[in-house]
Amino acid sequence: MSSGRYLVDGKPYIAQRPKRADGRRNYDAILAAARKAFESAGADASLEDIASQAGVAIGTLYRHFPTRASLVEAATRDGLENLVAHAERLTAGPDPLDALIAWMREAVVHFSTFRGLVGILAQSMYDEGTPSHTMCSAMHRSGADLLRAAQAAGRVRPDLTPDELFDLLSGAAWVREQATPDRDGSARFLELALEGITTRD
Amino acid sequence: MSSGRYLVDGKPYIAQRPKRADGRRNYDAILAAARKAFESAGADASLEDIASQAGVAIGTLYRHFPTRASLVEAATRDGLENLVAHAERLTAGPDPLDALIAWMREAVVHFSTFRGLVGILAQSMYDEGTPSHTMCSAMHRSGADLLRAAQAAGRVRPDLTPDELFDLLSGAAWVREQATPDRDGSARFLELALEGITTRD
DNA sequence: TTGACATCCTGAGGTTGCCTCAGGTTGAAT
DNA sequence: ATTCAACCTGAGGCAACCTCAGGATGTCAA
The missing domain is CATH 1.10.10.60 (Homeodomain-like)
Known part of the structure; x- marks a missing residue:
């Protein structure tokens, strides 16, 4: 096997x-x-x-x-590298919650570049013996940094872990993957998720 | 093709x-x-x-x-029928939000009975030429009824549509599907989603 | 009990996609 | 020009999909 x-x-x-x-x-x-x-x-x-x-x-x-996985990795590396790079740029911005939100939106798009990608990335996130694992770890770090900043600013519930953030991201990306042109619920999905993780005024 | x-x-x-x-x-x-x-x-x-x-x-x-889809349909029909039946029983309960939540939890479990099911169901939800479409429509109705009741009671944000509810459900089920025994984020996922869709006191 | 026949079963075989590997080719360094 | 590591090719073994012609069998009516 x-x-x-x-x-x-x-x-x-x-x-x-x-x-x-x-x-x-x-x-x-x-x-x-x-x-x-x-x-x-x-x-x-x-x-x-x-x-x-x-x-x-x-x-x-x-x-x-x-392996097929190595081809997928190579085909998506650039996009995901950009995502990581963008996170670093966003860190410098004024509002950590805005930064996190912007990054999440972008991440969802990249995660759902084509049908089946999210599954591969989700797998790679926690399986080291995988070509995409390196890039996934980098993204994990980027997301975690942005999350931590938003939490430090008191804008996101402090008990949310990076893993949970990625579950939400992946879920949104998966919904987007499934979407037909006329029905893409991922934006709303993310909006609702954000409603769930941000702190109230 | x-x-x-x-x-x-x-x-x-x-x-x-x-x-x-x-x-x-x-x-x-x-x-x-x-x-x-x-x-x-x-x-x-x-x-x-x-x-x-x-x-x-x-x-x-x-x-x-x-077709494979017809086999999947037959293999999951009972479980999904139970889900629909349970929704009807829940409707009679005292608290419409509790009912909705209980049903959602159960739905997530059924949607992720085995790897790949959610995808098939999500597809079937909006594609009539599919064996599982009948059952999916029934579930859609069940979910919509419970949602409407919870909204009528002012417990769930009124702008949430049944389609959006199912996106959240599917997302949670997908996360559960991906989960390894040691890491199942679906419960927390649902919790966060509920945080996002319920109204504040 | 015994046809008669619709229902049901079988498994060979065509097709596609995966992946390997022995053998041939070629870019580039000396 | 020579050398050889890097590279390329495509036949072929394997697994899974799906179809279909031919054979078997349960059921029902006589």
């Missing part, structure tokens, strides 16, 4: 842009095709389709991305 | 207990095996495994349940 972990040489495999020119070309092409495929078919898009869209044999895809 | 709908003869297929003795025997055996498999492997458990566990050829499984 495959344990649900994705280890290579005993540690999570993080795809690295290869050195040789043809390697880089293919790596980039695969990544681009993967982003497109994930967007339209979800995280369980056919890898053979992705390879063929990238104009590459299936073996080449597996060379660069030995 | 299979459209994500599950129609047979243009309408959602609801599995019916067959008439012949051998048919009924197999139907029941398949259902029992399916429940067990879904519980341990999630909604995407192998149908061939289920058939073989039931001591039946794969064709027999497909005869009774032409």
Whole structure:
């Protein structure tokens, strides 16, 4: 039974842009095709389709991305890095609650870039043997920092833990993932959640 | 491309207990095996495994349940029927907010009977061409009734819609689904959501 | 009891997607 | 030009999905 972990040489495999020119070309092409495929078919898009869209044999895809999780990780790394970077910028702002709220909104969007992502991220959050774990931990830290600041300012209930914050975020993102174009409840979802975690005047 | 709908003869297929003795025997055996498999492997458990566990050829499984969705529907019908029935009993209770809360707790548990169920139910809620749609609609009505009563009593914010209630429920169930034995945030999730939707004294 | 037949069952086989690996190709460093 | 590590290819084994032609069987009416 495959344990649900994705280890290579005993540690999570993080795809690295290869050195040789043809390697880089293919790596980039695969990544681009993967982003497109994930967007339209979800995280369980056919890898053979992705390879063929990238104009590459299936073996080449597996060379660069030995597991589906590693491909997802590479396809979403940029977006999540931005999210972390944005958190740092927000920390400098005047109102810690506004900062937290803005970040949460942004996080929900990134978490639901394509169908199936939240599940992978939620898994990665607490499973170290996972390509996305590194990025997830970074996000966890960002969120925790913003939360702590808002709590220190007395704007968020002090008993809320970062884990709970991420449960709310993931829930909202999941709702957004499920949403049809005409019905996206994630904004309201977040609004209600915020109602639940902020302190009253 | 299979459209994500599950129609047979243009309408959602609801599995019916067959008439012949051998048919009924197999139907029941398949259902029992399916429940067990879904519980341990999630909604995407192998149908061939289920058939073989039931001591039946794969064709027999497909005869009774032409789609995976129809099998899931049959496997969860009882539980969801109970949920609807319980809602009616709760309506008679003294406190409409307590009733709503109790029902929500129960709903979350039922929605997350096995991994992947919430997604199917959320899909079915708004897609009529789906086996579970009938039961989902019934639940929607139950929830809406309880909500309306709690709102009429001034205990829940009046602007909350049933759809939004179900987004919260689904979110909580999804979090529960993801949870590992040591970390189930769904109870706290619901608590926070309730904090967000109840009116202040 | 015995047809007659609708219902039911079987499992081979076509299809797709996953993933591996032996063998061939090529970029780049010397 | 030579060398070789890095890279690429695609056949092929495996698992799961789903269908369908052919065979078996329970039921019911005579």
